[in-house]
Amino acid sequence: MTSAAYRPEPERGPVPAPAHGEAGPAPARDGAGPSDDRTAAPVPTVLHVDMDAFYASVEIRRRPELRGRPVVVGSPGPRGVVLSATHDVRAYGVHAGQPVGRARRLCPQASFVAPDHDEYARVSGNVMEYLRTLTPVVEPLSLDEAFLDLSGALRRLGRDPARIGADIRARVADEQGITCSVGVASTKFVAKLAGATVKPDGLRVVRDDEVIAFLHPLPVDRLWGVGERTEAALTRLGLYTVGDIAHTPPATLCRALGQAAGRTLYALAWGRDERPVVPSEPERSIGTEETFPADVDDPDTIRRALLRLSGRTGARLRGAGLAGRTVTVKLRFSDFTTLTRSKTLREATDVGREIYTAACALHAALGLERARLRLVGVRVEHLVPGDRPRQLLLGERETGWAEVERAADAVRDRFGGHALAPASLLPGTPAAPPPRPPRTGR
Amino acid sequence: MKFRVERDVLADAVAWTARSLPARPAVPVLAGLLLEADGGTLTLSSFDYEVSARVGIEAEVEDEGRILVSGRLLADICRSLPNRPVEVSTDGAKVAVVCGSARFTLPTLPVEDYPALPEMPTAAGSVAGDVFAAAVAQVAIAAGRDDTLPMLTGVRIEIEGDTVTLAATDRYRLAVRTFLWKPDQAGLSSIALVPAKTLNDTAKALTNGDSIQIALAGDKLGEGMIGFEGAGRRTTTRLLEGEFPKYRALFPDGAASVATVETAPFVDAVKRVSLVAERNTPVRLTFSDGRLVLEAGSGDEAQASEALDASLTGDEISIAFNPAFLLDGLSAIDSPVAQLSFTTSTKPAVMTGKPDMDAEATDEYRYLIMPVRLSG
């Protein structure tokens, strides 16, 4: 007998695109010649919407006396850091992540404001809600950034994504009182870069036949995933622009940077980014993630992280009086490719141990024993009220982890968060690592 | 090839064989129905690599032969034939079906590409058709339908001398039925895990006649397969791999409460009560002396409530179940009176049938059902 072809795994990330020819448009050469003998290039439909100096803008919006003045939003306390700053302040060398004391010295005339995270979440929620009226395919990346995929909505909204981008900017400015920058292209990577080049308060469209001309002159650090180390490695190879990377044989890049990074950068250098815009509805799930201080490949460390995250997620579910049926694990590798895998359980759960079991199974099924991870996340979706009747299973133990964890909740409520933990997470084993400072400013 | 057959006999045979045709054939030829005419018999076969079906019918065979035609097409044609004798003949690469004034032609499929059907294992014994059909129906209802746990989608067949035990579970309920049969050899002992769906279909289709043969290989040849033969029809099925749960240990020892209720009013009450509430809302049963109260809806606000006569020995008990599982059990016991045994409200209940309120329950059929834990 003969088996049919396998079903593709729903993977994201820059694995070389499956050979089905529809994967992204072919970027045309520079100074494109007449294209009548080819089919017309498809309309770019990926939008990157990025609110300018978000926290600062929100503060200015509600305190009009700050308008026109330099504003820095910094976390309070002696070791506070800059979270966001208006664009004029950045000219003084102030940037996100900097200690507030230093920022004050660099720009003493700026107004320093404490953050109001609830308000930022609210405003962000409003903006995302508005974006979702345009298309359901909205992927928020953070409070102030989102990708949209308009391919399904063009007929309804009119075929000109540039116009739609302009409308979005106008609407957000009008309704929320803050500005945003929009980049339009056929891929996430180029759309985001396009927006970045016209920040603040700008709109940029990069058509398919402009992609190469747009990308190749850019310096290599504009490529997603290129940090200091990678940039140094590229400089050693004599590669300074994206164009330089594009004209380097992929084998050379792979030797210098590793298989995955080499292939990714090569693809990005030619404008290829297969990542689809994946809609997410943040309210519909509860979860948490953790970035390792250094990339990790030890399976025990990863499992302990999963245990910790699962426990936390379980506690949050119980605190919210919810349970969820689908457990999702998110893994981000050292080259920034990100995978998620989900598993739907037969019954909704709010028990950390059950979430942990599912998360471990998902991680193990990937068979990536020696891949280096940067970040791990656990999330529970398809939420339902936590006190639903529960169909029991034959052979199930009468009392189990559910009861243990509820008892533990009570202990922690009384004696504090660290009073009780699973043995494998006790000190002596590496403690829970502190989160990294945020990479981009707000 | 050329033969003549009775219309109804043909249509029947084609319809039955066509049921085993795969909807998504792994290779095109598997969508074909194999027709073999020789002697005074026409044999029809179908196969999907897991299940094979074969039936022989009487035919006037003028020219012997072996052809393969699209099963779906033939089945459609047979359904629309008038009530006259049917004559089938090959003409080059086509097949002509003539019946009364109706005439159809079908293309043939490459018969040389059709895989050889598995051999029937040697017969192990036989059992009365109606007994088998009833037993399968009572047990298959509890089998799981989740493909990610394949060993739960099967019915376990245990043969121990002249006793056959069937068991199936989806981890929420477990059904076990024993019956006697006539083994070909004394001291036969064998175990098989058969996909529930196939067993169900087989039980329905092969039990028209008096008895059904069950064929299980104990040796190398035909290992991993089970065959059934009855009413002139024959099927083979691949057995499932995997560990079936050790189910005997799941039956509680002893009972703290035993309740007896007339089945028919019980069934009606469960249906009425669960109709009012949302789908699959658990039904709570509260047994006290002389009474059973049914409530649907969890928590304090019961959305519907009914009371029935019931006799109770032992402790009072309040316990909740998924109504569909309850109804499955009540219909499977197929008896005027239902007896339920309980220990606690979070442990399984055992349901069996009795002919009347005072009779003793037998162990021939038991249905174990796990309760629902209501929010505490």
Next chain:
Amino acid sequence: MTVWDDLVGQDRVIAQLRSAAVGARGVLAGEESSGGMTHAWLFTGPPGSGRATAARAFAAALQCVSPDLSLGGEPGCGHCDGCHTSLTGTHADVDVVSTELLSIGVKETRDLVRRAALSPAGGRWQVIVLEDADRLTEGAGNVLLKAIEEPAPRTVWMLCAPSVEDALPTIRSRCRHVALRTPPVAAVADMLMRRDGIDPEMASYAARATGGNIDRARRLATDEQARSRRAEVLGLPLQLGDIGSCMAAAQRLVDAAAADAKEITAELDARETEELRNALGANGPGGRLPSGTAGVVKELENRQKKRATRTQRDCLDLALVDLTAFYRDVLTVQLGAPVPLDNEQVRPSVDRVARAGTPEDTLRRIEAILACREAIDANVAPLLAVEAMALTLRAG
């Protein structure tokens, strides 16, 4: 006729497999394993040498039920039910697994391992032919390894990969290795003459031009259009006058490869679709399908689309390989090596190009073609990559 007839120039391999097949019969009869029969095999060889063909032939020999056998005949008659259905891939116990995707993952491999553990329906052997074993992910490889280490008594694994290095080390150490070689040009020519009735001169040309790839040789020998397209490709080095001509030449190359691919797949697709529609009950070509079967046909179409894209890339790659052969001939002439040219029939062009440059130029050109093939493999748009290559070929 035997099942080994489709293998060309692989006498040693055939001997190895025949012996194993005879040994296998012994095992079924209760004897100890002999003749080199074992349960895990690794077939390797260059493209077009017939790896998958050899595996299928071996599978057929294992499932052969020829009446001849009881009279002392050898397994692998090619006629009987067992042989025929094994070769066509419809035998219930021969599972030929191939994929259009870039990798075979853990989940698919688990399914495969599960199927492999079942006893054969026909009572002989449960054979799994895994055609692209070089595409197993590491996780999938581990899953497979367990199954190969502890095989079910009647299960035989046959893995195919381009070379031993392409198979995971842990797996290849547990497989009996069957190494196919590039069939000698003479053997390929001989087969074309015998089986396809090609005249000796054409057979010889086709065999040499395709470097021992049987399928390509057959196409070249029987298809006028394929030959003219190939001639076009070989003419490219002389059409690189100025930038405009380079661009035009690149476009022609890409178009020619696409046309080639289309021809190959169109025929195959039409046949498969017809077979499936017939089987599902469409009465005659173009007849209506019974309700509920459209989905199955759609699945086939999707698979065919994927295959078409693969074929396009393969045809383009082959055209670039042909081009490389041209420049190798140029190098041969420039170095004065006493070796016959691959493309003797375009000798004048080869000479011209040889005279117009140095061996170093030619080496750089060959590298440019390789870079182009790599770029296409890494998903650069084909036309872009070929244009870049054409410009480099011009400059030298």
